[in-house]
Amino acid sequence: MKLKNRAFLSKRDGLWIALALLAAGALFLLGRTGPQGQRAVVEVDGQEVLACSLASMAGPEEYPIAGAGDVALVVEIGPEGARVVSSSCPDQTCVGMGRLTRGGDAALCLPGRVVLRIEGRTDADAETY
16 A cells, blocks of 8 residues: 655645734634624713713713813723723823723723713623733
């Protein structure tokens, strides 16, 4: 019995594998783009002061928010998500959170007792950053 020198994968097999990987990558990116949450909510001292549906917005809009202890924030909410643009609090942690896009995302301004959160579905049970 004579064994022939044969490649494990042919060029055609490599092409099919490349196409499958490309399709998987495209599906992954499509699932991660755009906001996953449906609603942005702003609460001050536990009371809801603003709620906006992300899908119904034409573009980003800025809203001034008066927090506790004379802390003033500017919140931007649009179809791509929500974020705290500026805050008069000393640590600026809420501004550093960046754009919130998925259900369960939140930015907190503890000195002003302000919570900006995204409500809606999330596909993950837990996330690690």
